[in-house]
Amino acid sequence: MKNILNPLLFLFFYQLSYAQDSIPVTFRQETDTLAKQHFIDRYENVFMTKVPTRQMFKATAAGSEIQGSGINFGYEYKLLPSLSVEASVYSQLSPFNTGVASELLHFNWKQVNLWGNAKARWYYNMNKRIEKGLNANNFSGAYIGFTYEQSLYLRNSYSNKNTGRIGLLYGFQSRFFNHGLIDFAVGLYNKEAGQFTVFDQHQGFFRFNNFVLGTQTNIGIALGDWKKSVTSPLCDVIICDELIHDQFKIEMPNIAIGLQHQIARGSFAYERKLGDSPLSLQANLVYSFYNHNQTGFYHDRFTYASAGLEFRYYFLQNYRIRHGKAGGNFSGPYAGLKSNYGMNMYKSGSVFQPEFHRDETFRSLTHALTLGYQQRLFKRIYIDGSISYQKTRNYGFHYSGDSRPVLMSKIAVGFTF
Known part of the structure; x- marks a missing residue:
């Protein structure tokens, strides 16, 4: 009996297991519900490094201690991927670096100087960047340049007419956001210009004491032959949802350093949010130095240092946060309200007239209302443009009209930490 039950039990469990394996298996394909991922090259989206460009028209606000302040109109053309040429006309609104907005407010076409300029740029690492796929053939990148400038019209009849000068440049030029343009360069020029033109008189073209090292910044718009490309949403590029409680800011300096004349201007600032509000408090330090030494016979030196506070109200911040921008x-x-306390030190003298030697120190207090726009890029760069309506009161030194309110403008480009 046992011999019969064993085969029957084996067959029973075998059939049971077979029945379990015979359960039908079906396959079904469902559409992927995950959105396609788009990886953003933020650097390329801001500076348009991968958009080919052969020619470019540009209009920029220019400011430097050598060229003064004004508007530059230029045309740049690529001869080779690494070589371009440019022709431009520079309308100098002021020989001093005072800001374009304040000069345009009191614009008088009879007071404008005109300069012509020819320039060649060698984008020395452009070919390597193109080979690595980091760049297209365009005008964005570091360069070494050669420039020649010639006065076309000078409003001051006493100015030296022999104002042609050459320069060797090292700089960086780039488009940003399709039609924006920034160009910052350090140049070695063989003849001083700007506010120093009246001192040049008729010195030789290559006199050693004419050479000056200076910086120049151009910010404006560019129009060219590039195709209008579809860019990523602005907030994805500049990281709109970034939360920052404080930042240090260092402005790129303005300098002009020669054997007879030296100018240096710069500023440092620390900005901090007030809680979670759109208010911030900024402490700033400003330094300015000017020295003119006319062949050892006459000297004129002015030093200015100030410290101040500025309350800023980013009045659209809450609205932009609600809309994800x-x-x-x-x-x-x-909008801002700021005050600065400054120390002014002035020295002048002449070996021929020692009785006119001056050594004075006086203080100043400035209050201003400001309206501006600040933008951070890549966590390390900032651009801050503002217009200020300010009034200054001097203590210890007065001149006619020194307490009259004035309108000033400034565009600062620098680094954040």
Whole structure:
């Protein structure tokens, strides 16, 4: 009996297991519900490094201690991927670096100087960047340049007419956001210009004491032959939702250093949010130095240092946050109220007239209302443009009209930490 039951039990469990394996298996394919991922090259989206460009028209606001302040109109053309040539006309609104907005407010076409300029740029690492796929053939990148400038019209009849000068440049030029343009360069020029033109008189073209090292910044718009490309949403590029509580800011300096004349201007600032509000408090330090030494016979020196506080209200921040276009990152339009306390030190003298020697120190207090726009880029760069209506009161030294309110403008480009 046992011999019969064993085969029957084996067959029973075998059939049971077979029945379990015979359960039908079906396959079904469902559509992937995950959105396609788009990886953003933020650097390329801001500076348009991968958009080919052969020619470019540009109009920029220019400011430097050598060229003064004004508007530059230029045309740049690529001869080779690494070589371009440019022709431009520079309308100098002021020989001093005072800001374009304040000069345009009191614009008088009879007071404008005109300069012609020819320039060649060698983008020395452009070919390597193109080979690595980091760049297209365009005008964005570091360069070494050669420039020649010639006065076309000078309003001051006493100015030296022999104002042609050459220069060797090292700089960086780039488009940003399709039609923006920035060009910052350090140049070695063989003849001083700007506010020093009246001192040149008729010195030789290559006199050693004419050479001057200076910086120049151009910010404006560019139009060219590039195709209008579809760019990523602005907030994805500049990281709108970035939350920052404080930042240090160092402005790129303005300098002009020669054997007879030296100028240096710069500023440092620390900005901090007030809680979670769109308000911030900024402490700033400003330094300015000017020295003129006319062949050892006459000297004129002015030093200025100031410290101040500025309250800023980013008045559209809450609105932009609600619409996903901003964050608490010190970017956007703002209104401000600021005060600066300054120390002014002035020295002058002449070996021929020692009785006219001056050595004076006086203080000043400035109050201003400001309206501006600040933008952070890549966590390390900032651009801050503002217009200020300010009034200054001097203590210990007065001149006619020194307490009259004035309108000033400034565009600062620098680094954040």
